[in-house]
Amino acid sequence: MTGIELAFRLARRELRAGLKGFRVLIACLTLGVAAIAGVGSLSEAVLAGLKADARMLLGGDIALHLHNRSATGKEKAYLRERAAAVSHAVEMRAMAYPLAGQGQRTLVELKGVDEAYPLAGSVLLRPPLSLAEALARDGQSWGAAVDANLLAKLALRLGDEVRVGDARLVLRATIAAEPDRIAGVFSLGPRILVGADALAATGLLLPGSQSHHYSRVRLAPGENAGAWIEDLNRAFPRAGWRIRGVDDAAPGVRRFIERMTLFLTFVGLTALLVGGIGIGNAVKSYLDGKTATIATLKCLGAPAQLVVGIYQLQILAMSLAGIGLGLVLGAGAPALGLWLAAAQLPVTPRIGLYPGALAVAAGFGVLTAFAFALWPLGRARETPATSLFRDLVAPAQIRPRFAVMAATAAAILALTALTVLTATDRAFAYWFVGGTIATMLVLRGGAALLTVAAARWAHRGGAVMRLVLTNIHRPGTPAPSLVLSIGTGLAVLVAVALIEANLNRLIGDRLPATAPAFFFIDIQPHQVPAFDRAVTSVAGTSGFKRVPSLRGRVVGIAGVAVEEAEIAAHAQWAVRGDRALTYAARPPRESLIVEGEWWPADYSGPPLISLDAGIAGGFGVGIGDRLTLNVLGREIEASIANLREIDWRSPRFDFAIIFAPGTLEQAPQTHIATVESPPEAEEAVEKAVADKFSNISIVRVREVLQTAARLLAGIGAAVRAAAAFTLLSGALVLGGIAAAGRRRRVHDAVICKVLGATRRQLLKAYVLEYGLVGLATGLIAVTVGTAIAWAVVVHAMRTEWIFLPAVAAAAATGAIAVTMIAGFAGTWRVLGEKAARHLRNE
């Protein structure tokens, strides 16, 4: 019989005793692997849903998007000729006023569609009318389909009428499904869907109005989308439309999902690593329990390799069981996600098995098991039978042989490599790996300090205190494992809670304090004097600011076409489609001129621009260099006169490109404005504008921030739930430690009882022990978590940091509570143990 066969046979015999020693190992692996597999599977399912619905989300095979202008007649003719079908739609913001209302109004997202709409999917209405029926004209009024919350907001019913611009709209149906709109995406107001003629009748679509023009195209069967787009670009090289195909149907959503997946995977990985401590402890305590067997086997002539083989096989089998169970649970995540949060998901996830996500999770599971189990196994191999008996009191300083240490190091390296290679953002992955190592080192160092302090004071207190302190510092003490496992989970939770609390403060307190009360959009040039008067005459308003706004696109950098220019990644956004432009005689108050000079207020000469310093760096241009801009079809070449440092996090508007006077005044344009107002004056401001200018869209900043806060709360809940997994994993480890140490505790408790200790005295000892370890863990975890949160808030999000003691205190209290509860769960019964059972020799 070969060694491996014998090892198999003996391992099987040992496993007859059941899974008792392996429960924590299995649970830790199951939890961690399930978290990673679950996040991965759900993400793949959502992305698969995105892919499957791509045509519908895009509204056709190809979507073309223009800012502030519709396709020209020539462009439209080309599309008609080259595509199987074309649909045009316009989206813009507008104000809706109930016809029979008394001063009510709301900002809406207005969408005008042609008869071909939608080319893919279908609009579902309630009552079930066809779109044509719902949008048809009836005398003076145009039909409209609306989001149900518009009815609630304006206290309207179907059949009632609203006025948008100059058009009367009768609300015929509510929208149950709009194929090219992604659920849960940030919007400023409810949708109103109307026909193209109705949109024209509103009179809102003026030159320069803030509007989005979409042309969706269905290709002839067999037509290649890539080639079609190339043809289009050749025919209209300067049209400036943003072109998306079905493989890029919802890039924002895709980016968001990838980002969330990465973050949640890291949280799951942290849970798995915390579980790794449990795995190491479980293996160690299992092997400790097998000391007599190992010694006997060795005495009977079993070579060390065979002994290791027997236990390696058992641990491998149990690890695979844990990983398998985790994969099964994780694979069910898409179904669970669909069942729990269908409404919050941007698209319907495609239920299915995602082998890629499961393989990654299994890889993390196997490597974690290896990294944490090899060391205790290696020690068992090296330990001579004689010293096994005294290991707990005076641990022989035994290290595993070099091969085992090298294998452990290789497993850790492989874990790091897998983390980095499977991450969609490498830099983030490196930060995660570094942060994890640093966190674990700090926690381990803290634990070492705790045991050293306990050792120092152990022999000074009374019996109870001595029991406590010797338990913390004795050889084989569980304190370092406790601090590390609970501490890691808690540090993650503290960091998440503090980051979220900081963001909430930013959105809830700081932004409302510094942001204007209103944004006004689409002010027509001829309305400017009357508008200015209307707003500034309301008592209480201040900080009024109004600037002209146009859209333009950078098409050339220092004489080189944008397509051929080298542009740094951080500045790519500036050439991706149209950007907002303005012109000004004086520099904006908010931004700082870092290079060059502002032009004289009465400047009139060749075109000059002021450029954001960051963009200039990304473009590789400086003062005197030229940028070519396409403004509504007209190309303007302008010299850079100065560079500005812009704080893009400020809630006030600023422009990356500002023209000197004399260039853009005659171009079609609208104005945008902001004003500050105390909350009690907001209604008066809105009324003053709405009564006179029905075309001007009014954005209440407070409401927008509330919507943002709601979105943030949803994301925060998901992240907190994931972080709770880490803590749960820590609690499992703690439970395992308590269970493993139970025999020792029963022994200690029985001896103490025999010697006259009351239950109260023993209880006091346990409370003190777990309380002390919990307090130390809480303090270290709060420190580490706060450091992580600070780094993220200050360096990654570049916003102001506020320490919130309540969050930290809650976390520290939580640590003590979790430590005590999980510790007691394993120890409580000890108090009631009958001594006699443990004392007989017979």
Next chain:
Amino acid sequence: MLTNGDRNGPDVRLDGVHLNLIGEAGEVNILRGIDLRIDGGETVAVAGPSGSGKTSMLMVIAGLETPTSGVVETVGVDLGRLNEDQLAIFRRRHIGIVFQDFHLVPTMTAVENVALPLEFAGSGEAFGRARQELAAVGLGHRLGHYPGQLSGGEQQRVAMARAFVAEPTILLADEPTGNLDGATGRAVLDVLFAVHKRLNTTLILVTHQPEVADRCARVVHLTDGRIAGDRQRRSRP
């Protein structure tokens, strides 16, 4: 106080004591009607084959095991009337126990182990007394050693010092020399009997070694949970 005790009567009185325990194979009758009186200052060996109930009887006398029926009076205290904590306090005052397996707390040094009973009782001189007792058993030079750093005989002497330190009325020893070689075992017994003499402690020791039983004035023989013999010997401690 329920736990104070009274030494006017016998130190141990067992009347019709039955002890049934539920094991994996069902209910087992460990003690089947024990009637026994032991007076103050006696030395009693409890002998008998394995499984005859020797250790269980010791546990019943110490209040570590509650009999299924019958009366247990130790130092005049009816143990059946005490709750768990009162029993702990009772032991603290009147009972010292020495085990075959020593049962020292492995994380505490020798002197800390010995001081424990006095510390539990709130005595301020715990460590001074512990040092004296350890010196008395010949371990004055091993005060700071952990159990793992002591030999079997030394560990048993620490366990004895711990049992004596509170000057108990009754000293119970369960196979105190069972894990020791002959010479070490004899030395341990010498210490045990010396203390008995010094403190007039009632000494009850479980053994199945005839030479150990021979050192006691009285030998009680247990067989199958019953007293099969009870004979007085001439004392020669």
